Amino acid sequence: MRTLFAKLVTLTSTLLFGSLVLVAELLRVRHGRGSVFEKAPRWWSQWIAWSAGMRVITHGREGVDPDVPHIYVANHVSIMDIPAVLLAAPAHGFVAKRELSKVPFFGAAARAVGVVYIDRENRKSAFAAYEEAAEKVRAGQSVIVFPEGTRGAAYGLREFKKGPFVLAIRSGVPIIPVIIHGTIEVTPNGTLDVTPGVVNIHLLDPVPTAGLSYDDRTALADTVRGRMAEAMGSLYGVTPSLIDARGAVRVAATERGAPAHASPDHASSDHASSDHASSARAPEASSSLEAH
Numbered sequence: 001m002r003t004l005f006a007k008l009v010t011l012t013s014t015l016l017f018g019s020l021v022l023v024a025e026l027l028r029v030r031h032g033r034g035s036v037f038e039k040a041p042r043w044w045s046q047w048i049a050w051s052a053g054m055r056v057i058t059h060g061r062e063g064v065d066p067d068v069p070h071i072y073v074a075n076h077v078s079i080m081d082i083p084a085v086l087l088a089a090p091a092h093g094f095v096a097k098r099e100l101s102k103v104p105f106f107g108a109a110a111r112a113v114g115v116v117y118i119d120r121e122n123r124k125s126a127f128a129a130y131e132e133a134a135e136k137v138r139a140g141q142s143v144i145v146f147p148e149g150t151r152g153a154a155y156g157l158r159e160f161k162k163g164p165f166v167l168a169i170r171s172g173v174p175i176i177p178v179i180i181h182g183t184i185e186v187t188p189n190g191t192l193d194v195t196p197g198v199v200n201i202h203l204l205d206p207v208p209t210a211g212l213s214y215d216d217r218t219a220l221a222d223t224v225r226g227r228m229a230e231a232m233g234s235l236y237g238v239t240p241s242l243i244d245a246r247g248a249v250r251v252a253a254t255e256r257g258a259p260a261h262a263s264p265d266h267a268s269s270d271h272a273s274s275d276h277a278s279s280a281r282a283p284e285a286s287s288s289l290e291a292h
Contacts, residue, residue, distance in 0.1 A: 002053065006194045009051035017044045018109030025112045032140075033066075037113045045083035053196025054080060054186050058088040060203035066090035069142045070176045070206065071168040073224055075157055075232070076146035078183035079192070080199070085144055085180060088201040092142040095133055095164070114141060118163070130167045137171040144178075147221070151189045155181060155238045157229050165217045165224070174206035175220075177228045181236050204231055 017040040024036045031037050049056055064070065072089050074081065086092075093114025101107040101117040111117070114136065118129040133143050145167070147160035168175050182199035207224055229241035 002196065003193045006048070006051040007192065010048050013044050013047040014106060014109075017041075018105055021109050021112045031114075041086050041113050045086040048080075048083040049087065052080065052186060052194040054084065054183075054194075055198045056084050056087045056201060057198060058201050058203065061088065061090070063205070064090060064176060064203055069137050069140050069171070069173050071137065071164065071171065071173060072142060072144040072176045072178050072203075073147055073160075073164060073228075074144065074178035075155065075180055075228065076148050076151050077153070077155060077180070078151060078187050078189055080183040080187045080194075081146070081151075081180050084183055084199045084201060085178065088203065089144060089176075089178070090142065092144050093133070093136055095129070095143055095145045095167070114143075116143070126163055127166070130163050131170065134167055134170040137167070137173055143167070147225075153184075153189050154243075155184065155232055155236065156240045156243045157225055157232065158243050160221045160225050162217045162221055165221045166214060168209045169212045169214060169217060169220065172210055174208050175224055176206055177204040177224050177231075178202065179204070179228050179232050179235075181232070181238075200235075202231060202235065204228070 021037055021040045029036060048054075072085070072092060074085055082094075093116065094110070095116050095118060096110070098117045098119040100110065100115075107117075116129055116133040116136065119125040137143055145164040147164045148158045149161050152158055165175075179202045180199065181201075182197055185195065186197045186199060187194050204227055207220070207227070209220065212220060225242070232238040233241040
């Protein structure tokens with residue numbers, strides 16, 4: 001019953017808020033902070049979270065300056081990651097696979113609110129899309145990316161694609177590593193069934209990119225992935241926290257235990273920032289950003 005209700009609300013909210021932004025686009029309503037293009041994705045996410053019984057708790061948001069653009073780099077394990085991270089991160093756009101642009105109505109509405117589509121099978125086209133995204137970031141718009149490329153079945157981090165880090169270097173803005181935990185329990189990969197639950201999102205310390213070049217992209221990706229893996233292991237006991245392309249374990253995380261700062265009791269309300277953001281600050285995995 002919950003799943004059917006969530007599907008109906010998702011369809012209704014997509015049509016409602018999608019129509020809103022498309023009409024606004026036709027009327028040439030301004031983009032930017034406080035505009036309908038910023039608010040509509042958050043309203044859409046709130047409706048979906050409410051219908052699914054998904055409570056999103058954000059840790060570390062007070063450490064992010066919403067007036068400064070960032071690249072948010074997050075793990076990806078569930079279709080619910082999208083509304084969850086939209087509720088957690090300040091003003092932003094998205095980098096998404098090109099296939100979504102072909103979804104009737106949704107594709108055009110998503111583009112109107114700042115989504116940049118990439119063709120993962122066409123390297124030249126993909127980098128052109130990242131350049132488009134870099135222009136948006138330099139103009140002041142933050143962007144969310146899922147560098148694993150596709151959804152995984154577990155919280156261990158798979159290898160990161162380099163495109164998002166080229167985007168960050170070209171933009172010259174800091175990267176905010178983001179870990180999402182709890183969405184597998186709400187909606188596992190490969191299904192649309194929903195189970196009410198709590199999702200914790202941690203915005204970790206920014207990773208600077210100023211002064212880096214294209215040759216630094218691999219080391220930058222390794223540093224960000226390492227920080228996220230350390231946080232995933234220490235907060236949630238995820239083992240393994242890093243998995244290579246063949247599925248082999250690279251790093252074993254801390255012994256499983258209850259996350260000290262992931263309880264809903266730490267948030268004053270849904271979508272609230274935790275006062276314990278410092279607990280999510282993982283140590284840097286690599287002290288060097290030199291290319292390997």
